[in-house]
Amino acid sequence: MQVIDWDAMSAPWLKxxxxxxxxxxxxxxxxxxxxxxETGQRVLDIGCGTGASLLAAAEVVGMTGQVTGVDIAPPLAARARDRAPETVDVLVGDAGTLEHDRAFDAAISLFGTMFFTDTPAAFATIRKALKPGAKFVFSAWGSPPRNPWFGIPRSSVEAHVGELPKPDPTAPGPFRFADAQAIVEALSSVGWDVSVDSEALLLRTGQDSNGLAEMHLNIAEALMLANHDLSQNDRDAIRENLRVGFSNHQGEDGVQVPAEVHFFTAIAVD
Incomplete structure (x- = not known):
């Protein structure tokens, strides 16, 4: 099994x-x-990343509640811990195998569930961490053609370096849950009553195309281009491809990228 260097993987996300x-x-x-x-609830945040969802949950549950975030990447968990108030705990580990000594009232996940090696087993473990009847709401990306947030970077890179290996849609990755109905069926067998709401929305970036081009180049170099030896001319060409691609979605307040996102609501069956 390949060992993931989480320091390297986390660097572009932190930046x-x-x-x-x-x-x-x-x-x-x-x-x-x-x-x-609700105020006073104990909430589990799966794949909390740098902590945006933790902070949102902590604000709602208040000082009488408690939020526990879990992330497998130590650098991301450390950043989340630095931002969190005293009502928040942050754990480093695989949320799909981690056991908890007290049951939670609710769970959330912002794009943090698509990377489990064994999805049904992971959700069975999470089910054990929630009280019967508790709600787990998690988001996942819809199909690649409906998400230019990923398509523009990929096409911008491929236009310069050639076709990249196609990711396996059934393997852990951002589009693991693109087939929403398949996930509903898989989770229904391990103790969840699941529904899904697929929504077309806009990612309001607050940046112009130049800012987005720089950000996505940074991410692409760490992920898609990790094995490529890029010159400055290569970087400049890819950056320009990105700028042109995102400029097609320029709005009054910055680039607004259309997206399709699945919102799953899973109720822990007694």
């Missing part, structure tokens, strides 16, 4: 934290609306 959180804010708003968290 791009503000831009990514701005782009994901519309999704986080939809997630929190559907979660309906």
């Amino acid at each position: 791009s934290e503000r831009g990514l959180e701005a782009a994901h804010q519309t999704v986080l708003d939809g997630l929190m609306h559907r979660a309906g968290l």
Whole structure:
């Protein structure tokens, strides 16, 4: 099994934290609306990343509540811990195998569930961490053609370096849950009553195409281009491809990228 260097994997996300959180804010708003968290609840946040969803949950549950975030990447968990108030705990580990000594009233996940090696087993473990009847709301990306947030970077890179290996849609990755109905069926067999609401929305980035080009080049170099030896001319060409691609979605307040996001609501069956 390949060992993942989480320091290397986390670096571009930490560098791009503000831009990514701005782009994901519309999704986080939809997630929190559907979660309906309440004051005083104990909430589990799966794949909390740098902490945007933790902070949102902590604000709702207040000082009488408690939020526990879990992330497998130590650098991201450390950043989330630095931002969190005293009502928040942050754990480093695989949320799909981690056991908890007390049951939670609710759970949320902002793009944090698509990377489990064994999805049904992971959700069975999470089910054990929630009280019967508790709600788990999580978001996942829809199909690649409906998400230019990923398509523009990929096409911008491929236009310069050639075709990249096609990712396996059934393997852990951002589009693991693109087939929403398959996930509903898989989770229904391990103790969840699941429904899904697929929504077309806009990622309101708050940046112009130049800012987004720089951010996505940084991410692409760490992920798609990790094995490529790029010259400065290569970087400049890819950056320009990115700028042109995102400029097609320029709005009055910055680039607004259309997206399709699945919002899953899973109720823990008694």
